[in-house]
Amino acid sequence: MTKAFGEDTVNVKRVGIIGVGEIGRAIVTGLCDGGDTSPEVFLSPRGARTAAELSERYEGVQVCAANQVVVDRSELVIIAVRPHDRSEALAGLRVDDDKIVVNVMTGVGNDDLRRMLATDAPLVRAIPLPAIRERASVTVTCPSHPVVDSLFDHLGGVLPVEDEAAFNVFSALTGTLTTHYWYVATLTSWAVGRGVPSDVADRYVRSLFQGVGRALSDESRSLHQLAGDHETPRGNNERIRTTWFTAANAEALGRALDDLVAHLESR
Structure with missing residues (x-):
């Protein structure tokens, strides 16, 4: 039986996604399909066609005018832009220390992202796969964080690892x-x-x-x-x-x- 969002989990009520491609779409679908409750989801204007489609399909999904608006409205922000687009997409972005940032950019370490964002907010790397749309895929996270781990546990399961060396091994496995x-x-x-x-x-x-x-x-x-x-x-x-x-x-x-x-x- 599928659990409603937040049941037996550390609940997060407002999720932002910057970069709405295949993985962003899968995350939104997993969060909003099949449960009695789901968080509000704020999408960046990047990937405008996909973002508009998702906002039309789900009542609690909104497309924001700018990435900064996504951050300001969210408790947890997922950064899912293509690695080579990160400088343009994240330039000037202000992330308060009380936010939680999830980095799903392949090959971009947390130290690199922290320097770019100039924030002391918790940063967690993750490897979500498209099957999270059906809540049928385990997501590797690094480092473990109760809110992030709870989110991905709801989306099919979570496998926290404590260092980026181990994380890179799982990233390589995903590359097969x-x-x-x-x-x-x-x-x-x-x-x-x-x-x-x-x-x-x-x-x-x-x-x-x-x-x-x-x-x-x-x-x-x-x-x-x-x-x-x-x-x-x-x-x-x-x-x-x-x-x-x-x-x-x-x-x-x-x-x-x-x-x-x-x-x-x-x-």
């Missing part, structure tokens, strides 16, 4: 999502190349990996156990795993993740 989609798309293309109609291949591959997603919800078995339970000795699954996903393949993936972490730590 489109690789998974590309893998699935490659399987579909292969089937089409073998004469299977495109729509049929697409339907089957989607169904195949939706089943994998459901299996992942069984936390009583480790990931290696899940893999083993789906294999038979000398069977099809074992053949592909051992001939394609070799030790060298796994090491290459590890190196790519190490390089991404190094990149994130250097920013």
Whole structure:
């Protein structure tokens, strides 16, 4: 059963979002859909089309004339602009020390953001994913903060970490999502190349990996156990795993993740 917003949580009544793209939209949807109560939400004029759509859909969502108005009206402010737009979007922004700021900009550390905002307000990094719109995704936060953790717990779960080194590891893991989609798309293309109609291949591959997603919800078995339970000795699954996903393949993936972490730590 979905809890109403604020039930068994540290409640926040006014949330502001600066930068209304895919993640901003998902946060608003998660906050406003399916509950008896939801906070007031104030949106920046950035992403005007999306912001206007959300304000029309939800009674408690308003589009503000400027980013400063978003900050002034909110208790908790989520900064979700693209990292390379942050200087323009946040220039001159005044953030009082009694606000709470959530930084969801990829690769932008809290020290960098604090210097830019010149504030002593609590700053928390977070990695919300689009599935929070259905309240079905765990969000990593750093450092732990009761109000922020409560907000994301309501949106599907929260995983607080205490240092940015660990946070960057989770950020790197998040960077593998489109690789998974590309893998699935490659399987579909292969089937089409073998004469299977495109729509049929697409339907089957989607169904195949939706089943994998459901299996992942069984936390009583480790990931290696899940893999083993789906294999038979000398069977099809074992053949592909051992001939394609070799030790060298796994090491290459590890190196790519190490390089991404190094990149994130250097920013």
